[in-house]
Amino acid sequence: MLELVDLYKRFGDVVALNGAGFTVQRGRILGFLGPNGAGKTTAMRVVFGLVRPDSGSVQWAGSPVGAAERLHFGYMPEERGLYPKMKVRDQLVHFSRLSGLSKSEADHAVDHWLGELGLSDRGDSKLEDLSHGNQQRVQLAAALAPNPDLLILDEPFAGLDPIGVASLSGTLQSLASGGVTIVFSSHQLDLVEDVCEDVAIINEGRVVLTGSLDDIRNRSTKRRLTVDVNGEPWVPKDAGTTVVDQQGRSHCIVDGDAPISDLLTEASAAGTVNTFMFEPPRLTDLFREAVES
Amino acid sequence: MSPWRQVALLAKRDFTERATSRPFLITMSLLVVAILAVGPIVNLLSGDGAEVTEIGLQGTEPPGIEQELQAQAQILEMEIDVVRYPDRATADTALTDGEAAVVLVDGTTIVFHTDESSRLVALVGGAVTTAVKTSTLSDFGLSDSEVAAVVEPVPLDVVTLEVADPQEDAKSVAAFVGTLVLYISILMFGQFVAMGTVEEKQNRVVEVILARVRPWQVLVGKVVGIGLLGLLQLALLGGAAYITAQLADLSDIDLAEIGLPIIAGVFFWFVLGYTFYAFLYAAVGSTVSRQEDLQGAMMLPIILILPGYFIALIAAESPDALLPTFASMFPPWAPFVMPVRIAAGVAQPWEIAIAVVGTGLAAAALVWIGSRVYAGAVLRTGGRVKLREAWRSAGE
Numbered sequence: 001m002l003e004l005v006d007l008y009k010r011f012g013d014v015v016a017l018n019g020a021g022f023t024v025q026r027g028r029i030l031g032f033l034g035p036n037g038a039g040k041t042t043a044m045r046v047v048f049g050l051v052r053p054d055s056g057s058v059q060w061a062g063s064p065v066g067a068a069e070r071l072h073f074g075y076m077p078e079e080r081g082l083y084p085k086m087k088v089r090d091q092l093v094h095f096s097r098l099s100g101l102s103k104s105e106a107d108h109a110v111d112h113w114l115g116e117l118g119l120s121d122r123g124d125s126k127l128e129d130l131s132h133g134n135q136q137r138v139q140l141a142a143a144l145a146p147n148p149d150l151l152i153l154d155e156p157f158a159g160l161d162p163i164g165v166a167s168l169s170g171t172l173q174s175l176a177s178g179g180v181t182i183v184f185s186s187h188q189l190d191l192v193e194d195v196c197e198d199v200a201i202i203n204e205g206r207v208v209l210t211g212s213l214d215d216i217r218n219r220s221t222k223r224r225l226t227v228d229v230n231g232e233p234w235v236p237k238d239a240g241t242t243v244v245d246q247q248g249r250s251h252c253i254v255d256g257d258a259p260i261s262d263l264l265t266e267a268s269a270a271g272t273v274n275t276f277m278f279e280p281p282r283l284t285d286l287f288r289e290a291v292e293s
Numbered sequence: 294m295s296p297w298r299q300v301a302l303l304a305k306r307d308f309t310e311r312a313t314s315r316p317f318l319i320t321m322s323l324l325v326v327a328i329l330a331v332g333p334i335v336n337l338l339s340g341d342g343a344e345v346t347e348i349g350l351q352g353t354e355p356p357g358i359e360q361e362l363q364a365q366a367q368i369l370e371m372e373i374d375v376v377r378y379p380d381r382a383t384a385d386t387a388l389t390d391g392e393a394a395v396v397l398v399d400g401t402t403i404v405f406h407t408d409e410s411s412r413l414v415a416l417v418g419g420a421v422t423t424a425v426k427t428s429t430l431s432d433f434g435l436s437d438s439e440v441a442a443v444v445e446p447v448p449l450d451v452v453t454l455e456v457a458d459p460q461e462d463a464k465s466v467a468a469f470v471g472t473l474v475l476y477i478s479i480l481m482f483g484q485f486v487a488m489g490t491v492e493e494k495q496n497r498v499v500e501v502i503l504a505r506v507r508p509w510q511v512l513v514g515k516v517v518g519i520g521l522l523g524l525l526q527l528a529l530l531g532g533a534a535y536i537t538a539q540l541a542d543l544s545d546i547d548l549a550e551i552g553l554p555i556i557a558g559v560f561f562w563f564v565l566g567y568t569f570y571a572f573l574y575a576a577v578g579s580t581v582s583r584q585e586d587l588q589g590a591m592m593l594p595i596i597l598i599l600p601g602y603f604i605a606l607i608a609a610e611s612p613d614a615l616l617p618t619f620a621s622m623f624p625p626w627a628p629f630v631m632p633v634r635i636a637a638g639v640a641q642p643w644e645i646a647i648a649v650v651g652t653g654l655a656a657a658a659l660v661w662i663g664s665r666v667y668a669g670a671v672l673r674t675g676g677r678v679k680l681r682e683a684w685r686s687a688g689e
Contacts, residue, residue, distance in 0.1 A: 094302065
């Protein structure tokens with residue numbers, strides 16, 4: 001179990017972390033969400049000792065995280081970077097050995113992950129000779145090859161094509177079912193909804209919402225209402241609703257105890273109702289609510 | 294996994310990647326080949342073994358002159374060939390073409406091409422005088438042994454008040470070359486450290502590394518890896534120089550007495566001086582984000598190194614002067630100046646001790662200062678980070 005407890009960090013006048021904290025259980029995938037500049041990268045860097053927090057702590061399996069624990073963590077930073085002129089296999093073995101693997105363990109793990117990520121034939125190429133997508137895969141392999149117990153990935157899906165997204169999602173899910181704890185940040189909320197069981201939403205250095213996706217959905221007092229009348233999106237006249245435009249379709253967020261039958265009657269009066277959906281809010285709704293409130 | 298094991302892995306990567314890089318291999322091969330070529334070239338220019346001087350004779354000859362020329366040459370430790378020319382024109386051509394060094398015409402005139410040589414004047418003049426005296430005395434009726442007794446040169450002992458060190462010139466040349474090699478090596482491998490640091494910062498790999506190890510480990514690993522490369526280069530160049538000295542048949546230089554202490558000294562002072570400067574180079578390297586900005590940042594170490602080299606040149610002339618004496622014990626300059634003063638034989642043991650211990654302590658302090666600046670600056674990208682800012686932010 002990974003616990004970030006009450007982290008504070010200030011860079012000059014900028015407050016990067018303002019009491020941030022969340023918990024991830026072993027073998028779970030947590031989506032770490034937040035607007036740009038909310039403190040995601042700083043919080044991740046704190047886990048790896050790259051940033052020293054002004055106060056607060058990071059715990060792994062109940063004890064404070066130090067250099068020895070970090071060797072069992074894998075990290076893919078937002079700013080991708082490896083040695084451009086070094087051969088792919090050589091640098092993956094180098095990083096695995098830095099994480100404490102023996103030569104033979106490292107060779108074995110690197111072969112495994114090169115195969116798993118479809119890079120078996122690129123091991124002897126220089127990194128700079130690979131396509132952008134393949135370089136991204138090598139970066140992931142650098143985080144995975146030491147066989148970490150905890151994987152922290154900063155925007156791992158950024159820049160991947162749909163096939164890459166699907167294959168990375170599959171990899172993360174199979175790692176998690178094997179007991180690896182995973183935290184990743186992303187702005188692609190639909191994706192997070194598909195891949196993650198847990199989320200933590202950070203805003204202005206403070207975690208404003210965290211828990212299992214099902215829980216926070218059900219806990220929410222809001223519901224998403226999507227109505228289609230005569231082939232057009234329809235919105236009730238009630239002032240208490242919020243209209244959200246997304247991909248040309250309108251839906252609204254209404255209170256959970258909104259009178260459904262009254263709304264349906266109102267919609268029917270406007271024309272033929274093709275669609276009438278009253279459902280728990282989606283992650284994107286929860287995100288907006290948490291960040292904008 | 295112990296921190297030092299990780300340092301060794303980091304050092305190994307820096308060493309291997311650079312040692313097997315094409316630019317390094319090409320530069321090293323060219324340098325070694327160039328040094329190895331010097332020996333045979335020197336031999337070629339100086340000809341095979343001792344030089345043979347050609348002495349010409351034309352017209353009337355004093356009796357027995359050839360024998361006397363050889364006898365004089367032996368006294369002067371020269372090797373000569375005597376050549377006869379049928380006429381003056383041929384003799385002059387031989388002089389102009391440089392075949393003959395000097396021609397004796399009619400036993401009365403010594404002819405040179407452009408510059409006269411007092412040594413050859415003495416040789417030919419002595420031979421003519423002896424030949425003429427011998428024949429005159431024979432005409433007086435003296436026997437051969439009587440003649441010989443008269444014209445035989447009186448043996449004189451040659452004594453000097455002080456015995457000059459026959460190796461002195463060779464020693465000062467070797468010390469000069471040693472200082473130059475030391476200066477270039479420290480500058481070159483220090484810059485490698487700075488470039489390597491910026492490279493890792495520029496391509497962001499440093500965050501991947503620092504997620505696994507502490508900043509001081511990265512720094513020490515890099516300095517050690519590149520330092521070993523420096524020692525390898527010194528060993529290759531030193532070895533090539535040793536071989537070329539053997540090939541050049543520089544028999545008047547005692548390699549064991551001069552070459553080896555100089556080579557050992559260069560290695561020793563390289564380790565001290567490089568350690569001191571490498572951590573400084575790494576610290577300033579970590580303050581910039583792009584190779585293009587590195588030149589400006591590297592001014593600081595260069596400003597420190599340059600005076601050391603120039604004072605070393607002064608020390609070669611006057612090793613006992615105040616400035617070289619002081620500089621040879623001042624850590625940033627000791628690695629350049631002290632070896633020169635040691636070679637000159639004027640450095641006191643206590644002065645050497647201060648230089649070694651002082652530079653060692655200063656290097657250790659720079660490991661600490663450099664690591665802290667590095668830690669404070671290496672994850673900050675964008676513009677150049679001020680050294681003081683980096684120092685302070687690492688302490689936060």
